Amino acid sequence: MLLLVEQILNGLQFGLLLFLLAAGLTLVFGIMDLVNLAHGSLYMMGAYFAATFVAWTGNFLLGCALALGATLLLGIALEFIALRHLYGRDHLDHVLATFGLILFFNEAVRLIWGPAGLALPLPAWLTVPVQLVPGIYYPAYRLAIIVVALLVALLLYLGVMRTRIGMLIRAGASNREMIGALGINIKLLYTLVFGLGAALAGLAGLMQAPILTVQIGMGENILILAFVVIVIGGIGSIRGAFLAAILVGLIDTLGRAFLPNLLRQILSGAAASTAAPALSSMLIYLLMAIVLVVRPEGLFPANRR
Amino acid sequence: MADPLLRVDNLVRRFGGIVATDHVSLDVGDREIHAIIGPNGAGKTTLISQLTGHLVPHGGTIRLAGRDISRLPAWRRSALGLARSFQITSLLSDFTAADNVALAAQAHHGHSFRFLANARKEKGLRDAAHAALERVGLASRADVPVARLSHGEQRELELAVALATRPQILLLDEPMAGLGATESARMVKLLGDLRREVSIVLVEHDMEAVFALADRISVLVYGRIIASGVPDAIRQNDEVKRAYLGDQHVVTRNG
């Protein structure tokens, strides 16, 4: 029972992290029609910046805040220098160009920080277990991730739904030409949106850093999952990304935790141990396959243009 | 009276809150030219798209030679003898004129899961393509890439492509659009000749052409058919006059 609650919370936490990543990706795609594979690289940079700044300043929160800022600036610089030239071009061009950026970032990181990964130790006050209900404890840090991610999700929702800028973003997502015709500075809007996406990716990266190792290529692994989330949720839909991310996070975590045991009940010991890890990793892709068969446009698609 | 070749009953199509096709009924007989006219935004292309299978109706039926095709995909309707030309020219721009027509013929000459023989050397297809191009007057431009054809030639090619599928009925969406005087006249003559072989549903703005060709005319305004009958009757119909002389204006042939 304890294990189940813990795994559910882990799944939730992972899902929320995926949401942060997917939200940035889907925003950028929805508004600027840009497929950005280097989004994972921004996630990685967030983690590397955090590990570095926390080590420099000796203060966890300050280091993270600096890392967030640095990733935001990096994102804006990236948009300004390289990515804005890709607007309006074929998606394939985006894929290739941003693929080139991934190679560049991975090598640059290797050059600067070396091939071995980094560790980001947590301050003592975040490592204590928090008592949620009598008898059930959960690590403070993971709880913090959940809280922060939910807060960000809420802010994002309010920002997109209730403010003028958010209105522009939503309008831009459904009708790009109109926005330009309204005399809004499109270039600035795009840069800001990209910066926001970068910040979300960086936040996800730095929050994940203490839990997983900070290493080269960490962005690519999770980027695929973000894609799966977007496909399941529906491209361009933040709400879809949120729900799909939670779903994916839960299924992946719970699947990895409980599937091996379940399999051992059904199959022989040897078969189960061979099949279990493979099947666990396949779960979300199976989910994606099912969604594709039943609802190819995603479970919660945004309004069509 | 024999079963009409194409029969549309109470067709309905909505887009959000708008009813783009509002209980439209019409029929087209064998070797008849039935024109559909109406002001811009009346829903003519939406109607054609439902007839050809690119759009699914929300209500009503479409029958081709007595068979219900309302929910069949476009490619199946083509196999049943329904061919279409597009309002905005839609051709295979990387291919030559002959290739375009030959592909249309290929779709109706056996299956296409043949992987080794060179299709461009298939005499049957090339001959059929040539015949269709000859028909519309493009035989001399057969090996020109589509991108290099003039707008008028592309409209004619659209017609050739449609003909190569050996249709029973042609759905033409503004075939005259953008044609000059000589080209329009040629198109009118061509369509008149074709009437002896296929039925035609003609969506057009060019009133001279419409009244010269049509056996019957239906007038579509805001998704509804407000009048349907022989050209003379339509010409004298008050409602029609109001629809056109009101705040809509009739587009005639371009200069």
Next chain:
Amino acid sequence: MNASLNVRNVVTGLVVAGLVLLPVYSALSGNVFVLTLFTRIVILALAAASLNLIMGYGGMMSFGHAAYLGIGGYAVGMLAQEGIGSGFVQLPVALAASALFALVIGALSLRTRGVYFIMITLAFAQMAYYVASGLARYGGDDGLTIYKRSDFAGLLNLSNRVQFYYLCLACLLGVVFLIWRIVNSRFGLVVQGLRSNEQRMQAIGFPAKRYRLVCFVIAGTMCGLAGALLANNTDFVSPAVMYWTRSGDLMVMVILGGMGTLFGPVIGAVVYLLLEEFLSQLTEYWAIIMGPLLLLIVLFGRGGIMGLLGRLKRG
């Protein structure tokens, strides 16, 4: 095929001649490394050619093509591990497995278009990567060593470098020839037409999905062949061969060479892999140059190398 004497055809002829004569050069100069390098290049050129079939001619931007390199390779590796060393069994299994995977993945992925399709093919290939990583019995993450190359019972000795090279080259040229016939056949014209204007093709009577799926399966099977050859070449197969960046490499080779041309992917593979080899000798951090280079190619190079050659006038 137009056999006129233009720059493109001359360059193509030279490249093919070079590939055919390579073992002679290797024997004469005593440079064995160049032979093993080019064996790898030829195999990946085959993979790139198969990708070009669906990308360049079919308009399907698959970002998961490297999965078939893995499937073909693991078919050989797993069978070898289980004691089945005969190439006459391994090869058909590799091809069949690739075809089956392509059939299932294609049927699912082709329900989508554009960027969705790219993401989904990427995701499924990565799934294959994870599944392979999880197969502890067959090496998992560390990969699987293949102790004996595919045995063709005296017909061919794959351990002989020269014989193996010519086998790979023959497969490459055979596949390119096959692709040539396919794209000009009825089937090929339909697939190209679908790339050009799907709406028009549906209107004249072609159901899009089934043609695309068959094309997808053919390409996947061809790449499975490359995978089987690759496993033999390295005497090793691991999940890394399916990692999504490998699919990206294949895409780059196709685009660099000239998408939708017959020999473009071959030339693209040769150039890309030679460049990679050359740069990695220069600096350990060669990817830092390769990355922005890719970016520039995308932004400014239209039609790849073949496109460039086509724009050069003779004389």
